[in-house]
Amino acid sequence: MNHESSITDPVSTPSMRMILAGSSGRMGHELTSLAQTDPHLHIVACINSKSPLSCLKTQFLSDRDAFDILVDFSDQVCTNDLIQFADQCNKPMLVGTTGLTDSTMEKIRESSTKIPILVASNTSTAIALMHRLVEQAASLLGSTHQIGLEEVHHVHKKDAPSGTARSLARSMRIHCSAAPSDDQVTSIRRDDVPGTHTVSFTSGEDQLVIQHSAMSRSLFARGAIEMARWLVRMPPGLYGPEDWLEQAMNP
Structure with a gap:
């Protein structure tokens, strides 16, 4: 049995518009590659060192319906700013950045009272x-x-x-x-x-x-997409992969 296979029914899969933070990193490249072959996934903006959040913030704060979820595989400093941005836009956020400090986790817990946030050190x-x-x-x-x-x-x-x-x-x-x-x-x-x-x-x-x-990093990207699709349907709260797994195993 292939545990990394998609759990989402492709027939009923809705389109998802994603802002991807950390697009120039390993996971960013994997997600970008998958988006090119997935007609239901649209990366509407990329955040990286050449295109920082400050360049995009005004655009998306004025048009909050332009994206469905913020997916973060950046770094500690960027993650702090992204939490505030997702909160301001009232949009879900998947945090795949690792090595989060206690202060960052406190910001996540605070924002999760208003928006759904999933923190995953591993999205397999x-x-x-x-x-x-x-x-x-x-x-x-x-x-x-x-x-x-x-x-x-x-x-x-x-x-x-x-x-x-x-x-x-x-x-x-x-x-x-x-x-x-x-x-x-x-x-x-x-x-x-x-x-x-x-x-x-x-x-x-x-x-x-x-x-x-892990044989390929693409499995982490596929898992992140599955979790993101689930997260956009969830109410405000702090979630982990175990919450997603529970619903996947008991639909």
Whole structure:
């Protein structure tokens, strides 16, 4: 079974107009490529170092119906400005930028009382499912097994551990106090690896390994589009991939 396949029914898929922040980055390129082959996805504006938010703000504040959602794969500084912009436009926002500070998360929580915001350190469908699996395993095996968490990424990735690894660890700690802290995550930077996350549960009698390996960055772009389509239909609130997964599994 291909966990990365589209969950959206192509026959009933509505058109979605997106402002893409971070269009010159890895994820930006993937989303732009997908938009060229998806008749239901329209990127109406790109935000990057050559075309900053300040150049577009007046246009879209005066015509707020020109887009449906703001998708952010930029950086910490830009994300702060984008939160305010989405709030002012009263539009949903998907935040895929990682390494968010506590102050940025506080701004997100505040704005989520007025608009729907989804924060995802990883937009892979299978990673959303992996969160659920490791939570269940930690709850059942945490008292009898040692839990290990390793992440491997390309050498250009700035944050370590990855946002996904921190999120997996945080999910497990809710169910098991012995789950790894961020400092106990093994982080490896190697070549051009898109991303591999491995959680192991080891005892003297057996070992359970739950692993996700990204073969292509396009899977993250496809997942981001799926989550964005879901988010534009949601009421104000702070959401995560687990909320999207719950509805996808129980339509």
